[in-house]
Amino acid sequence: MAYPTAYKYTKDHEWLDVSGDRASVGITDYAQQQLGDVVYLELPHVGATLKQGQSFGTIESVKAVSELYAPVSGDVVEVNTALKDKPETVNADPHASWMIRLKMADLKEVGELLDAGQYADLVK
Amino acid sequence: MVEFSGWEMPLEYSGISDEHLAVRSRAGLFDVSHMGEIEIAGKDALAAVQRISINDAAKLQVGQAQYSALLTPDGTFVDDILVYRLAAAHFLLVVNAGNIRKDYEWISEHIAPAGDAVAVDASSRYALLALQGPAALAILQPIFGVDLSALKYYRFAHGEVAGVRATVSRTGYTGEDGFEIFVPPQSADHVWRAVLQAGHEAGVTPCGLGARDTLRLEAAMRLYGNDIDDTTTPLEADLRWIVAWQKTGFHDTVGAHALREQDAEGIRRRMVGFEVVDPGIARRAYDLYVSGAKVGTVTSGTQTPYLKKSIGLAYVGVNAASPGTELEVDIRGRRARARVVPLPFYKRPPGVRAPF
Numbered sequence: 001m002a003y004p005t006a007y008k009y010t011k012d013h014e015w016l017d018v019s020g021d022r023a024s025v026g027i028t029d030y031a032q033q034q035l036g037d038v039v040y041l042e043l044p045h046v047g048a049t050l051k052q053g054q055s056f057g058t059i060e061s062v063k064a065v066s067e068l069y070a071p072v073s074g075d076v077v078e079v080n081t082a083l084k085d086k087p088e089t090v091n092a093d094p095h096a097s098w099m100i101r102l103k104m105a106d107l108k109e110v111g112e113l114l115d116a117g118q119y120a121d122l123v124k
Numbered sequence: 125m126v127e128f129s130g131w132e133m134p135l136e137y138s139g140i141s142d143e144h145l146a147v148r149s150r151a152g153l154f155d156v157s158h159m160g161e162i163e164i165a166g167k168d169a170l171a172a173v174q175r176i177s178i179n180d181a182a183k184l185q186v187g188q189a190q191y192s193a194l195l196t197p198d199g200t201f202v203d204d205i206l207v208y209r210l211a212a213a214h215f216l217l218v219v220n221a222g223n224i225r226k227d228y229e230w231i232s233e234h235i236a237p238a239g240d241a242v243a244v245d246a247s248s249r250y251a252l253l254a255l256q257g258p259a260a261l262a263i264l265q266p267i268f269g270v271d272l273s274a275l276k277y278y279r280f281a282h283g284e285v286a287g288v289r290a291t292v293s294r295t296g297y298t299g300e301d302g303f304e305i306f307v308p309p310q311s312a313d314h315v316w317r318a319v320l321q322a323g324h325e326a327g328v329t330p331c332g333l334g335a336r337d338t339l340r341l342e343a344a345m346r347l348y349g350n351d352i353d354d355t356t357t358p359l360e361a362d363l364r365w366i367v368a369w370q371k372t373g374f375h376d377t378v379g380a381h382a383l384r385e386q387d388a389e390g391i392r393r394r395m396v397g398f399e400v401v402d403p404g405i406a407r408r409a410y411d412l413y414v415s416g417a418k419v420g421t422v423t424s425g426t427q428t429p430y431l432k433k434s435i436g437l438a439y440v441g442v443n444a445a446s447p448g449t450e451l452e453v454d455i456r457g458r459r460a461r462a463r464v465v466p467l468p469f470y471k472r473p474p475g476v477r478a479p480f
Binding site: 036037039040042058060062063065084 | 141403405434456
């Protein structure tokens with residue numbers, strides 16, 4: 001699966017889709033492959049304030065539990081509660097399965113993230 | 125690939141859920157060659173097996189197998205095993221990979237007083253494949269020369285699979301109909317490919333350790349090292365049915381005395397199945413509570429692909445062991461509601477046979 005070139009990526013296998021001062025966050029195709037069948041997501045509440053690199057929830061597969069890390073700092077303005085009922089969507093369509101939307105606190109942080117080519121090299 | 129008891133083994137091929145569902149609906153093929161094989165032979169082989177195996181090997185006809193356990197003098201598990209009667213005075217014990225050396229030494233020591241019998245670690249002489257699922261019979265029959273429909277559950281037969289000398293037993297670790305195929309290691313690859321080819325149209329799927337674990341847990345089969353070990357007894361593990369209290373020489377079986385004592389006193393904890401009602405998986409070593417008080421600990425837990433429930437096995441105090449008991453499980457600091465349910469979680473539909 002190709003990594004969308006419009007997204008930014010972290011070494012922890014999250015993606016960030018920036019639009020103005022808002023950004024959607026999900027996990028990459030590589031991450032979902034490593035996890036296998038996702039069965040449960042624990043996500044924050046709207047209004048939570050996150051620092052870059054801070055855990056914002058957990059993702060659980062049959063195999064393992066992993067932390068989810070905020071690629072940038074900001075306030076949670078939206079949570080994809082539909083994923084809680086259909087966690088398998090993360091496996092089927094990881095790059096469209098946004099988990100939270102942030103109002104970013106510091107746009108400069110976006111520049112520290114990987115682009116699609118750099119990320120693809122990382123997981124090659 | 126993952127390391128397992130010194131073996132490099134696939135955790136999954138096409139995915140745990142996919143493989144699990146293949147076994148429940150069609151068939152799956154597992155390479156379980158890591159399992160150990162210990163043979164006991166000699167004029168007094170039956171007496172030797174009776175000393176170490178808590179079930180009654182005298183009930184086995186030649187060509188029949190039985191689930192049992194090796195116990196310590198305290199009545200706790202050395203291992204859980206399958207006992208195959210190859211001949212009147214020749215038995216094959218299938219043991220867990222991680223316990224082969226321990227079991228072999230333990231068996232050799234404890235059968236000595238039984239008379240003329242020796243134990244041999246024959247693990248390197250056997251590869252073991254497991255073909256499991258409702259289509260297993262239809263897949264295997266065309267490449268095996270013995271009538272499998274006449275082979276009852278926990279019986280085995282010798283013959284050739286795809287031209288290779290093999291012992292085929294109607295056993296498994298999935299809760300599904302199926303067969304385990306013992307072959308010489310040098311031919312395992314050939315038989316693996318032949319079974320996959322024979323089952324291609326029926327949709328046979330290679331399966332790894334991950335699906336083996338979710339399948340056995342759905343069928344509530346205990347896993348040594350998780351659910352049973354040298355701190356737990358068959359009575360606590362709710363495996364009373366493997367204890368042959370009435371067999372000849374029961375009192376000479378290692379662990380029998382301790383079991384009698386424990387049975388007289390009554391057990392304080394018991395293995396139960398539970399379902400997690402709230403979202404999340406209760407994994408091994410998570411604690412269970414009733415009304416805020418700790419009552420037990422999870423030994424195995426998963427989200428099952430077939431039942432689509434979060435289930436697990438646990439030891440709980442006998443007061444919390446009745447089906448319907450409301451529990452709470454501590455999932456990484458969050459209390460999730462759970463409930464004791466009857467075992468097994470999954471039982472295959474009776475009388476369902478693959479079409480010929």
